[in-house]
Amino acid sequence: MTLERSGEYQASDRSTAGTALTFLFIGLGIGALATLLLAPKTGKQMRRMLRRKYDDALEGAEELVERGGEWAKRGGEWVDEARDRVGPLGKLFNR
Numbered sequence: 001m002t003l004e005r006s007g008e009y010q011a012s013d014r015s016t017a018g019t020a021l022t023f024l025f026i027g028l029g030i031g032a033l034a035t036l037l038l039a040p041k042t043g044k045q046m047r048r049m050l051r052r053k054y055d056d057a058l059e060g061a062e063e064l065v066e067r068g069g070e071w072a073k074r075g076g077e078w079v080d081e082a083r084d085r086v087g088p089l090g091k092l093f094n095r
Contacts, residue, residue, distance in 0.1 A: 036050070
């Protein structure tokens with residue numbers, strides 16, 4: 001039995017890097033869950049550890065948001081300073 005191919009090959013529109021990252025994060029999540037479930041700790045110890053990890057992650061996220069706000073503010077200041085330095089020349093390009 002022979003199989004024939006017909007039609008033209010068309011590459012997928014999906015990003016292979018995006019797909020790889022998705023599978024990486026899924027694998028990391030499954031690995032972390034398996035580690036937690038198989039760890040030799042009591043339920044109370046596990047809940048305490050999870051709570052600490054959650055609080056640490058939340059604190060880290062808050063710091064990132066704060067830093068992002070500072071960067072946005074600093075970027076706005078740079079834009080204003082650049083606009084002031086360009087002055088009348090900027091009007092030529094904003095037509």
